[in-house]
Amino acid sequence: MTDDQLPSRGYDGFRGIVRELASESTPSWAVPVQPAPDAPNVIVVMLDDLGFSDLAPYGSEIRTPGVDELAAEGYTLTNYQSTPVCSPARAAFLTGLNPHRAGFATVANYDPGFPGYVNEIADDIPTIAESFRAAGYATFLTGKWHLTKEAHMHDGADKGSWPVQRGFDRYYGCLDGFTTQFNPHRLVSDNSPLTIDDFPEDYYLTDDLTDQALGMITTLRSNDPHKPFFLYLAHQAVHAPIQAKDVDMADYRGRYEMGWEVIREGRLRRQIELGILPPDTVLGQVDTDGSAAVASWSELTDDERVAAARYMEAYAATIDNVDQNLRRLIQQLKDMGEYENTIIVVTSDNGGTSEGGLKGSQSYLSRFANAVGPAAAWTRNMERDPELIGGPQSFMVHPRGWAAVANTPFRRFKAHTFSGGVRVPLIISWPQGLPKQPGDFGLRDQFAFVTDLGMTVLQLAGVEHLRSRYGVPARDTDGIPFTPILREPHHAGVHHSQYWENNGRRGMLSGRWKLLTGHDTGDTISDDQWELYDIRADPTETQDLATFQPDLVRELADQWRSSAWNNTVFPLNDDNSLYRQRPSTEEMLAAPLTILPGVPTLERYRSSRLIAFRSFEIVVDVDRQAGDEGVLLSHGDQGGGYVLFAERDRICFSYNEYGRMHRMSAPWPGTGPMAVRLSFSAVEDVQWAFHATVDGQELFGAERLLQLVGMAPFTGISIGIDRGGPVDWDLWMRKRSFRYSGRLDRVTYLPGKKAGYDPETIINVEAEVSRIYE
Known part of the structure; x- marks a missing residue:
């Protein structure tokens, strides 16, 4: 190309030159593409931990008229199967690769150094979002990602595995595996965390994710009336902690007092009536002992049955609310005149979870402490008022008996390879492109796997999956489009092993x-x-x-x-040891750290490295004047955490022990510049001995506090305010996030010695790489 070509040929000529060059040396994704005029929109709604029978078309008593409408117009797959846990399912859906080949043997939290456990999508694996975008689609994601390992979720980390870098034009949601409905611990918009001091009184995450999705769609239409879009709406519901609106729970009050055996039998009966299962289907047996045991409803005490029924009311209400929001999405498409030409998929990532144990729990995060083995002082369910179940103060997970109901009629649960862990609902509707033939009720019993789903929606939309990414040839996919079984009810199927x-x-x-x-x-x-x-x-x-x-x-x-x-x-x-292996590159996260006021709340995992399984000190440098009030430091939420604050000329400390509160306070010892020092000493039985001083003067302390481990504290560190879910509910009711009114200079974390019971092992990455290549 000569210097005078651009002016003489103008902008259109320049575009032509780019296309000519692209055809010779540039990968196809770099060439602008105009989608076909009748290209359909594509929406995939994926719930989290939803069981096979939890939607009405699959036999549930829970009201899901939005899902019912899609099933009536579309296709209900009765033998669609996924992976036992969430991240592998999401990776397989988005890439078309079997989960281990995609790098996701299990949940995307850690990287022990093996190819199947990378827990991030490799550079030579295109996502279907990248394929849609290359085909001229707008690409949107709201909700759960969970395809970035923990060490890369903080704001100073490499963001190459974040959604916007993996094919989505817009992203709004939570990078983590779960969060809360009323006070999400960390929301990210595109590549930046949102700083939200106080959520609105009527805030609910499922509503918010749908609002954001609708906003992305209507914004697109306000700018381009024809461009098709791919929307991946990945709900956090119904992953624990399960939280529901009072108004939705009220609709299910008293519906579950007959117990899980009765509800499970009723679901099977409806499944047979609906044709979901053959008439001779029998209920899969439940275990009566061992780690998968289900208690008989009759074995529970009266109080336990009251609480158990309340757990299921909250679970049902959460699903009901998802359907309410699905109906809003459907109505928006109808108002835009685009419903008929939109492919809509509703599914789940894996089966219903048994994490709640025999009787359920209101302290979900305390259940992650099993990595350190038995601790005499530990409890996996902090007793709380049953009236709190399902509300913002409760980090609840339902009893295993209700998980057996969710997975009706199959055996076992999430994390298992029995059908209860992997067989999930899948409904596909596309009135314009996949109309039903007379006499076809839309039921399909052919086997399909999660790797097939992404490949199927690409094929239905007429979009070719990318064969390269940034000029690097892409790995071959494992997924097989199951379009033939949708169009031909008696097709033999496409995926057989x-x-x-x-x-x-x-x-x-x-x-x-x-x-x-x-x-x-x-x-x-x-x-x-x-x-x-x-x-x-x-x-x-x-x-x-x-x-x-x-x-x-x-x-x-x-x-x-x-x-x-x-x-x-x-x-x-097989022994969970790989969970405990962390690369030496993470050691920098446990170095002393100074945090200044005004900084956004630190990410959960990055914050945890400063305190997990170790002794540590926190130094708060403050210039205190009479009347100064507010939060100096907070770390955590209703699931567990601690907050240091000033109120009524007293310095106060609240420690939330997975729902059990410890509160202490003392008069401020004067005014002016001073250093408040909080000292946590790791002692036996996974506990801390705690004491606080101001310039060496003792304030208060506690001999034993259960350490915050596993996923706690779930909300990261905030300075000068208590963001996210409140640590101390009573304080929040009085003052909300309670921004500090005085001068707060800095907060310094000084991580100390690791406890002997720390389960984590540090792998020296540089040494291992050198050893391999030598």
Whole structure:
């Protein structure tokens, strides 16, 4: 190209030159593309931890008229299966790769250094959002991401794995695996965290995510009336902590007092009536002992039954609210005249969760402490008023009996390779492009896997999945579009075999046969027994045929092993040890840190590195004057945390021990510049000894406080204010976020010695890389 070509050919000529060059040396994604005039919009609504039977078209008593409408006009898949936990499902959906090949053996929190556990999408793996964008679509995501490892979620981290860098024009939501509905711990808009001092009185996250999605759509239409869009609406609901509006819970008051056995039987009956399951289907058995045990409703005390019913009322209300927001989205599309030409998908990432144990819990975060083994002082459910269940003060997770109901009629739960962990609802509607034929009720019982879903919506929209990314050839996908089974009800299906693995639990599907094994922490792989089921005749996995078909067991076990090697499944995290391995690059997060007033709330994991399983001190430099009030420092929320504040000429400290409050205070010892020092000494039984001083003068203390570990404190560190969910509810009711009115100079964290019971192991990354390449 010569210097005079640009002026003589003008802007259009310049675009032509770019296209000519692109055809020779530039990857296809760099060339502007105009989508077809009739290209459909695509919306994928994914819920979190929603069980197979939790929507009305799948037998639920919960009202979901929005989902009902989509099912009536579209297709209900009854044998769609996902992964046992969330991040692998989301990665498989967005990339079309089997989860371990995509780098997600399990939840995206850590990186122990193995290919299947990278927990971020690699540079040579395009997402379907990038494919849609390359095809001329606008791409939007609201809600849960959970495809960035913890060490990369803070504001100074590499953001290459954040949504905007992975194909989404706009993002609004939570990078983490879960958050709360009334006071989300951290919301991100595009690439920046939002600073919200106080959420509105009527704030509810599911509403907010839908508002943001609607705003993105209407903004697009105000600027371009024709450009199609891809919207991935990834709800945090119904992942714990489960929180619901009072008005929604009121609609379900008294609906669950008959107990989970009765509700489960009712759902199966409706499933058979709806044609979801064959008439001879029997309920999958529930365990009566072990880690997956379900208590009989009759075994509970009267008080326990009252609380258990309340847990399910909140769970049902949360799903109901998701459907209310789905209806708002549908109505907006109808008002715009675009409903008929919009592909809408509703699904879940995995089966219902059993994290609530036998009786449920209002202190969800205390349940993550099991990584350190038994602690005599520990409790996994801080007793609280049952009236708080489902509200903003409760970090609740429902009892395992209700999880069995969610997964009706199947066995087991999230994290398992039994059908209860992986068989989930999937409804697809596209009135213009996938109209039903007369006599077709839209039920499809052919097997489909989560890797197929993203490839299917691309194919339906006429969009080719990218073959390269930034000039690097893309990895081959594993997903197979299941468009043929939508168009042909009696099609034989397109996906006939699939492996599963999660924390040592394995599964292999081949045609009508499914081989699987349970696995509990502490067991060895050699102790596990393969179980064999004919899922065509026995979809609820009740008749183990392994002893009758040893040759078939060996054949399928070999097939699983071959799939495992081909998909980078090894090493197996069968003893949870890989969770505890952290790269040495994270050590900088535990160095002394000074935080200045006005800084946005620090991210959760980045904050936790300063205090987790260690002794530490906090020094608060303040120039105190009479009458100064407000929060000096806060870290955490109603799930657990601590807050230092000044009120009525007293210095006060509140420690929220997973819902159990400890409050202490003392008069300020004078005015002027001073240093408040909070000292936490790690002692036995995963506890801290705590004392506070001002310029060496003792203020108050506590001999024993349960340490905040696992996912607590869930809200990160704020200086001069208490943002996110409040640590001390009574203080918040009086003062809300309570910004400090005086002069606060700085807060310094001084991490000390790690406790001997710290489960984490630091891997020297540089040494390991050198060893490998030598």
